[in-house]
Amino acid sequence: PPGRILPPLLLLVLLVLSPASPCSPNPNATRFVCTEPTLTTFPTGLPPTTVAISVEFTALATLQPTTLAGLPWLQELHLSSNRLATLPEALLQPVPTLLILDLTNNLLADLPDGLFASTNLLQHLVLRENQLRVLRRAWFQHLPRLEWLDLAANTLTQVPPMVFHPLRSLRSLDLSHNRLTSLAPGTLRGLQALERLNLEGNQLGTLVPATFTPVPALRLLFLQDNELQELPAGIFLPLRHLHVLDLARNQLRELELPPPSSDPPLDLDISGNPWACECQLLELLQRVSPQLVTSRDTLCASPPRHRGQEVATVSWAGDKSC
Helix, strand or coil: CHHHHHHHHHHHHHHHHCCCCCCCCCCCCCEEEECCCCCCCCCCCCCCCCCEEEECCCCCCCCCCCCCCCCCCCCEEECCCCCCCCCCCCCCCCCCCCCEEECCCCCCCCCCCCCCCCCCCCCEEECCCCCCCCCCHHHHCCCCCCCEEECCCCCCCCCCCCCCCCCCCCCEEECCCCCCCCCCCCCCCCCCCCCEEECCCCCCCCCCCCCCCCCCCCCEEECCCCCCCCCCCCCCCCCCCCCEEECCCCCCCCCCCCCCCCCCCCEEECCCCCEECCHHHHHHHHHHCCEECCCCCCEEEECHHHCCCEHHHHHHHCCCCC
16 A cells, blocks of 8 residues: 555655765775865775875864774875874774875874884874974884974974984974974984975074084075074084075074085075174175075174165175275
8 A cells, every 4th residue: 555655765765865974985996085074983984995095174083093994005194184182002003004194283292102113114294283292202213214204383392312313214304383492412313314404483592513413415404483693603514415594583693604515506594683794794605605585684783884784785795894
């Protein structure tokens, strides 16, 4: 009778019209992307052939130790802009082929010591915009192939000596926008391959003379927006390959530069400092001949005869008293 057929049909209609669970995986896809703001649980049912996962801009707050089980070929894991405050220590054990891990903009204040113990192929690690207060040596013990490490915009107040020592392949290190007031001797030891170092936006008041001795391959160095009042004599002499040096908006009156190079001229930003345009500074600029990036804001604060003049103009014209 018709009365008995209607309920199953109605049930079928309701099933068809009901919304699917957010971000259902495609069993034939190798890449999975989910940016559903309401998502609170990591999607399940991903095919074992998955090589890249992007679960970003969601409400995801927790992960289980077995979240990545059954994904033996995973190479990329992007988990930025979620609500993760902790990670299980065994999270990455099932994915030894992982190359890229992005945890930008979460709520992480610490990480388990053994989180990276099984990811010795990892090349790219992004931890920026979290709440990390300390760096632990254990995190980096098993990352010999890491090339890119981004720790910007955390709340770090110090970097333990030798903490980066195992990272012999590291080429880029970003420590910008933390709360560093100094760098201990040995901070950069072991980073022989480092080419890019960003220390912008900290509270650095001084640097020890041998700060950059361990990183002779450095090509780009960013020190702008700190509180540097002076630079030790010869601090940049080990950096014979330096192409970019940014010292803008500190409190420097005297300048130190790397040795002259036969490569293209050094890109130098020394704007926003109270420069003393005395003979030493003028002769140094003439000898090294850097390319001043922002000459309009690069002004002499003293002596009185040069106050308010552009450093480049005074250096080019020379000073008869020198």
